[in-house]
Amino acid sequence: MVKAELKYRVLYSHTDVMGIANNERYLEYFEAGRNELMRSRGFPYTELEKLKIGLPLIEAKIKYIAGAKYDDELRITAEMGKMQGVRLTINYKIFVGEKLIAEGYTEHAFVKLGSLKPVRPPEEFINIFK
Amino acid sequence: MVKAELKYRVLYSHTDVMGIANNERYLEYFEAGRNELMRSRGFPYTELEKLKIGLPLIEAKIKYIAGAKYDDELRITAEMGKMQGVRLTINYKIFVGEKLIAEGYTEHAFVKLGSLKPVRPPEEFINIFK
Amino acid sequence: MVKAELKYRVLYSHTDVMGIANNERYLEYFEAGRNELMRSRGFPYTELEKLKIGLPLIEAKIKYIAGAKYDDELRITAEMGKMQGVRLTINYKIFVGEKLIAEGYTEHAFVKLGSLKPVRPPEEFINIFK
Amino acid sequence: MVKAELKYRVLYSHTDVMGIANNERYLEYFEAGRNELMRSRGFPYTELEKLKIGLPLIEAKIKYIAGAKYDDELRITAEMGKMQGVRLTINYKIFVGEKLIAEGYTEHAFVKLGSLKPVRPPEEFINIFK
Numbered sequence: 001m002v003k004a005e006l007k008y009r010v011l012y013s014h015t016d017v018m019g020i021a022n023n024e025r026y027l028e029y030f031e032a033g034r035n036e037l038m039r040s041r042g043f044p045y046t047e048l049e050k051l052k053i054g055l056p057l058i059e060a061k062i063k064y065i066a067g068a069k070y071d072d073e074l075r076i077t078a079e080m081g082k083m084q085g086v087r088l089t090i091n092y093k094i095f096v097g098e099k100l101i102a103e104g105y106t107e108h109a110f111v112k113l114g115s116l117k118p119v120r121p122p123e124e125f126i127n128i129f130k
Numbered sequence: 131m132v133k134a135e136l137k138y139r140v141l142y143s144h145t146d147v148m149g150i151a152n153n154e155r156y157l158e159y160f161e162a163g164r165n166e167l168m169r170s171r172g173f174p175y176t177e178l179e180k181l182k183i184g185l186p187l188i189e190a191k192i193k194y195i196a197g198a199k200y201d202d203e204l205r206i207t208a209e210m211g212k213m214q215g216v217r218l219t220i221n222y223k224i225f226v227g228e229k230l231i232a233e234g235y236t237e238h239a240f241v242k243l244g245s246l247k248p249v250r251p252p253e254e255f256i257n258i259f260k
Numbered sequence: 261m262v263k264a265e266l267k268y269r270v271l272y273s274h275t276d277v278m279g280i281a282n283n284e285r286y287l288e289y290f291e292a293g294r295n296e297l298m299r300s301r302g303f304p305y306t307e308l309e310k311l312k313i314g315l316p317l318i319e320a321k322i323k324y325i326a327g328a329k330y331d332d333e334l335r336i337t338a339e340m341g342k343m344q345g346v347r348l349t350i351n352y353k354i355f356v357g358e359k360l361i362a363e364g365y366t367e368h369a370f371v372k373l374g375s376l377k378p379v380r381p382p383e384e385f386i387n388i389f390k
Numbered sequence: 391m392v393k394a395e396l397k398y399r400v401l402y403s404h405t406d407v408m409g410i411a412n413n414e415r416y417l418e419y420f421e422a423g424r425n426e427l428m429r430s431r432g433f434p435y436t437e438l439e440k441l442k443i444g445l446p447l448i449e450a451k452i453k454y455i456a457g458a459k460y461d462d463e464l465r466i467t468a469e470m471g472k473m474q475g476v477r478l479t480i481n482y483k484i485f486v487g488e489k490l491i492a493e494g495y496t497e498h499a500f501v502k503l504g505s506l507k508p509v510r511p512p513e514e515f516i517n518i519f520k
Contacts, residue, residue: 024157
């Protein structure tokens, strides 16, 4: 299981009138988890960039279970899911303390930076994360 | 069919290194469409707030089909979906010109502002949007 | 006087717990005004990009006078200020109705995209905006 | 000298087409520093909220010296400045490694949450931070 965990603080600027973190920010929390997942295996996302490869999202789903409040310390877990051809899925859970407040996934395509055309993932990436 | 359409400009601050609008912003584009949908029927979201009712997201799904570039004028459509009990679904499509670049939905729960406890939607809301 | 005006809606995602637009968003409102200013003279920012020139901020100042609430329609004015060498200042005012709620400026440097090294502004830009 | 320091990672969603963190995000970096400053003295911002007091910005200035790139680990310092009547200034510096990439300040007013009317800062706050 390729998995990582990150602590992340809810800032005031993340919140909205309803008094909880705005729905939009959860995709940023997922990104923070994703970054940590790659870094934790010695292959940070910047390594992909050096190979002129990007990983744009092709799909995202978020299930909002409970609100995150200003100054909550989120615990974000990110776990590699299915990797097939040029596609990759990553699964996330967000906790406040032991309480699960959100979960979801992002699906990505490996693309060439610039043209954004699909490319095969680098061998090294497959070896590490599959 | 309860549906509305909105033009929305991609700002520089929406983009990321990859040269396209960052995935996180699409939930903001959906929100802009949702606002317009409610306003277009004479029942803007601020009317809900006057009744001390909020509509937080309980689920969101986004399918990213093609990138939106800086300064693109997005055409966002929002359409009321299923409304059942305290739950409401809204469907979105985002176009650049005639090209569909993203689609998805948000599912919401009617809640009392403050406690965030579920409440029945106001009669007026049901009459207008169902 | 080279000046333009834009209407801009405060979204829910712009606000924070305090019930007003978060301070961070005002730089986005300034950007929206700046874009409009350039477009209004037939020289949108994308024209600069075609010339491989960027206009990153080197300084920004914002005076917050009154809060903007969710769904307020902002009226943003942007006006060209001093242009000297590779530097350019733009001045902004934000109104809700007739009430001035914020003002400020951004100072920019003309740079070569990629290296981000300073470059002279294009003649056409100077002719239009000076 | 009342001062604190925080490490903060530049996410992909912070960046823009120019390849560096978007100017708007620096106010978020300042906020992260400000939060840490208050927390570091045992009086986090949430304590103010319990007293129904807010600290909205009345002015902000940012000097952008060099770009922050994706995945840079920022070192943000926040230092209490002048505190006079209902006003408070906080000064910030942002470093990447030893290189200063931005500096600025935010000026705040103590206000009653809800009405946003000015109020005297709590004695405890003055004792700790002045």
